[in-house]
Amino acid sequence: xxxxxSERNLLSFFSGRQFLIPxxxxxxxxxxxLIVDPEFFRVTYGRNSEGxxxxxGNLVSILDDGSELAxxxxxxxxxxxxSGGQDISAGAVVAICGSVLLRVLCGTxxxxxxxxxxxxxxxxxxxxxxILCGAFNGALVAFFRIQPMIATLILFTAGxxxxxxxxxxxxxxxxDSTFACFGGYIKGVPIxxxxxxxxxxxxxxxxxxxxxxxxxxxxxxxxSEKTSRLNGLDxxxxxxxxxxxxxxCCAVAALIKVSRLSTINxxxxxxxxxxxxxxxxxxxxxxxxxxxFRMSSSILxxxxxxxxxxxxxxxxxxxxALSAYKAAAVILLVVLSAPAVREKLMKLLRSVTEQKSSxxxxxx
Amino acid sequence: MKxxxxxxxxxxxxxxxxxxxVLTMITAAVFVLLYIFAAxxxxxxxxxxxTFFNLLNxxxxxxxxxxxxxxxxxxxxxxxxxxxxxxxxxxxxxVWLDHHGGSxxxxxLIALGIGxxxxxxxxxxxxxxxxxxFIITLAGMFFARGxxxxxxxxxxxxQNEEFVRIRExxxxxxxxxxxxxxxxxxxxxxxxxxxxxLLTAAVLFFVLKWTRTGRxxxxxxxxxxxxxxxxxxxKRTVFIxxxxxxxxxxxxxxxxxxxxxxGSAANASGAEMNAIASAIIGGTNLAGxxxxxIGTLLGTLTLALMQNIVSSAxxxxxxxxxxxxxxMLCIFLILQSVIIAMRKKLK
Numbered sequence: 001x002x003x004x005x006s007e008r009n010l011l012s013f014f015s016g017r018q019f020l021i022p023x024x025x026x027x028x029x030x031x032x033x034l035i036v037d038p039e040f041f042r043v044t045y046g047r048n049s050e051g052x053x054x055x056x057g058n059l060v061s062i063l064d065d066g067s068e069l070a071x072x073x074x075x076x077x078x079x080x081x082x083s084g085g086q087d088i089s090a091g092a093v094v095a096i097c098g099s100v101l102l103r104v105l106c107g108t109x110x111x112x113x114x115x116x117x118x119x120x121x122x123x124x125x126x127x128x129x130x131i132l133c134g135a136f137n138g139a140l141v142a143f144f145r146i147q148p149m150i151a152t153l154i155l156f157t158a159g160x161x162x163x164x165x166x167x168x169x170x171x172x173x174x175x176d177s178t179f180a181c182f183g184g185y186i187k188g189v190p191i192x193x194x195x196x197x198x199x200x201x202x203x204x205x206x207x208x209x210x211x212x213x214x215x216x217x218x219x220x221x222x223x224s225e226k227t228s229r230l231n232g233l234d235x236x237x238x239x240x241x242x243x244x245x246x247x248x249c250c251a252v253a254a255l256i257k258v259s260r261l262s263t264i265n266x267x268x269x270x271x272x273x274x275x276x277x278x279x280x281x282x283x284x285x286x287x288x289x290x291x292x293f294r295m296s297s298s299i300l301x302x303x304x305x306x307x308x309x310x311x312x313x314x315x316x317x318x319x320x321a322l323s324a325y326k327a328a329a330v331i332l333l334v335v336l337s338a339p340a341v342r343e344k345l346m347k348l349l350r351s352v353t354e355q356k357s358s359x360x361x362x363x364x
Numbered sequence: 365m366k367x368x369x370x371x372x373x374x375x376x377x378x379x380x381x382x383x384x385x386v387l388t389m390i391t392a393a394v395f396v397l398l399y400i401f402a403a404x405x406x407x408x409x410x411x412x413x414x415t416f417f418n419l420l421n422x423x424x425x426x427x428x429x430x431x432x433x434x435x436x437x438x439x440x441x442x443x444x445x446x447x448x449x450x451x452x453x454x455x456x457x458x459v460w461l462d463h464h465g466g467s468x469x470x471x472x473l474i475a476l477g478i479g480x481x482x483x484x485x486x487x488x489x490x491x492x493x494x495x496x497x498f499i500i501t502l503a504g505m506f507f508a509r510g511x512x513x514x515x516x517x518x519x520x521x522x523q524n525e526e527f528v529r530i531r532e533x534x535x536x537x538x539x540x541x542x543x544x545x546x547x548x549x550x551x552x553x554x555x556x557x558x559x560x561x562l563l564t565a566a567v568l569f570f571v572l573k574w575t576r577t578g579r580x581x582x583x584x585x586x587x588x589x590x591x592x593x594x595x596x597x598x599k600r601t602v603f604i605x606x607x608x609x610x611x612x613x614x615x616x617x618x619x620x621x622x623x624x625x626x627g628s629a630a631n632a633s634g635a636e637m638n639a640i641a642s643a644i645i646g647g648t649n650l651a652g653x654x655x656x657x658i659g660t661l662l663g664t665l666t667l668a669l670m671q672n673i674v675s676s677a678x679x680x681x682x683x684x685x686x687x688x689x690x691x692m693l694c695i696f697l698i699l700q701s702v703i704i705a706m707r708k709k710l711k
Contacts, residue, residue: 144702
């Protein structure tokens, strides 16, 4: 009996239990870092340049830097589940939102360091921009039945150009200290603000999935559009809805990104972040072809990827070369989670355990 | 039922023209109209034959990439890695020629080898392990771009004599040319890359139209299940389509290398998007099963002409190019979607 259970556990590791995939990856990374350099995990409590007490260390910076990615992973998970495709325009939309945010903050006059509009107003306009981009993508996917990746290709191509165009390619700068809080620290609080923003987003999406039927609707549209329509669901509205949520996530990520740098670089901001977000969804064990999803798993996946990035940086990998290593990780991951490979692995596992049990039986 | 509807499609009122052919004709008309418009507005430049051939010279590499993309898309897949692979090819060839003093033939072999390797690996993963082509080739693109910086992180111009000599070879186009200020007739020319591009296109046109493998691409892209029932080896067909695309990415990368003459990670940036846009503008169906090489060539030229017009109009800030391509892509995508929906209704 006990053997049977352990065998089932082993099998379920490969077939079910989504949460275990990112957890295993996280464990592997932690082990790797422990072996290479245990100092990696040191968290210190010191004072930053402004003299406020802050926590610092690699673990804090992973939580801090991973915020944008985790927020985008929320949107990407929903988009993936509902449409069976991914939004590759995420980075470009972040650039657009950031550009809009700065435009409103700095106004039309010369940069004087003074904010020309309240931050909340600027953020609302920024959200509006994100939602519009999302709605555009969603409309192409839902009403014109274009594959999500191709539809988002349009904004992927044009996004950074549009972002540069909005600000006339000027590099605006915001020196306001309140605005810097969103990407830095609130006075006297030792934990970086992006972590709080991310937590608020998680809570919001948790509530959304817990108290509304959105999750169920998204899954049913992703599994079978036809069946959902027969059940009285409008797949178009759900699809546009998830893309709008994605746009909103991009706007929040843009707020953090821009606040971190207090300026924007149109061609570099949030570069390749869509790749990381897709990777987070895949790492979370969500099928990339849509249908079922598990939000917490994706979010954990996002932090695991940030962990990987930080580890690679610590190993002195150039930022341009980073993508090669990450791509290798993606390929490995996707190959391992491919049904064909999984079946083979299961068979192998089963034959190994069977051999073991027969050997045990012989001994008795 | 399915067989019957396919049969009706080919014998119906509009049956003699496929969706793809209609879209290709639209593209051809758009190209001619755009050129006439450009010639009317910007007169001098666009009336010279050389302007047209420069369009070819600058986009020979893109044409090859687009042809490869067409093959993959016809078979129902997609390949995002072509731009990255091209960049990797330019860098590897540049390093081989300059740092190792290698020969020109060696560089060609390297280009083909890299392209083939990417095609084989991606094709295997997509066809036999049944992983979504988009994810695999997206990873391939990032891998190739990352590898380019790992191979050499600083862009440089290639000084290798043999290479420079071949690179500067110009082929005169008979009977076409223009008179310069002194009234001397100057022959219009094309670069070697254009010849390679046209040859590749011709071979692919033949393959897609008249070979068993070529027709299998259409069958698999149109409906996998039906193709399987017809006895077509679906997995192998998908595999071959990716191998061809990878190989063409290698060739395209080399032609790009011949055109710019330098190794750089920024080479062929955005080429994958341009290639997809060219194929779509040329009437290749996104869902697979329809598309043709001539349409793709026209699509590439239309895209290039549009960029040319944008810069001639004085909107030469970098961002206008991106926006123009995106707008064109958007228009043609919607057009495609609407036309297909309308024709379905007519039937």
